[in-house]
Amino acid sequence: MKSLEKNAIYLGASLFLSKTPSKDFKFLEEKLETKLMGWRSRCLSWAGRSTLITSVAQAIPNYTMSTFNIPAKNCDKIDSLTRIFWWTPKEKEGRFIAWKAWDKLCCPKYEGDLGFKQTKDVNNVLLVKLAWLVAPSRDSLCMDSLRAKYKVKHDWLQKEPQRLLRLLGEL
Structure with a gap:
């Protein structure tokens, strides 16, 4: 029987986490920064930047977010990179004037905002979806x-919230 190495990677994500999960998910930040670097050389309109952010930048970590609980530190950094690109597309870092709070830009389009998504919120939603798929009714x-x-028993939906949250954190 073959065994997997500790640094085994599947679909870009590490199969096993180390003691410092923020380092394990650093690759998401690097992948996003690589994409943004290519876009910085172009003159993009507000609509072009909005489209790139919603269709590419916020889609890059989707697989990893649907299988792992990404640390808030990494999620904040991904949001920060996206926010800097939105307000100053030519600059990689530094100070800028944000004409509207990021929380407001992340509100739905039907409320008049841009509909960007906060990374940690998307991560939590995708983990809950995974937990629902693990429900015993699906064979x-x-x-x-x-x-x-994950040692999920048939009564996992009736467990107290603390146990359920801990179970989601282990996914």
Whole structure:
């Protein structure tokens, strides 16, 4: 029987976390920064930047966010990189004037804002979706292996919230 190395990677994400998870997810920040560096050389309109942010920049970490609880430090850095690109597309870092708070820009479009997403909120939503897929009512080989890995019992939905939150944190 073969065993996996500790630094095994699947679909860009590490399969095993170290004692410092913020270092494990640093690759998401680096991948986003690489994309932004290519976009900085172009003259983009507000609409162009908005489209790139919503369709590419905020989609880069989706797979990893749907399988791991990413530390808030990494999520904040990803949001920071996106925010800097929104307000000063030619600058990599430094000071800038934010004409509107990032929280407001992350409000839905039907409220008149841009509909950007905060990374930690998306991460939490995707983890809850994964937890719902692991629910005992769904039978498949994949779900059976996830239930076995995370020791999910049939009564997991009736557990007290602290246990459920801890279970989501382990996913």
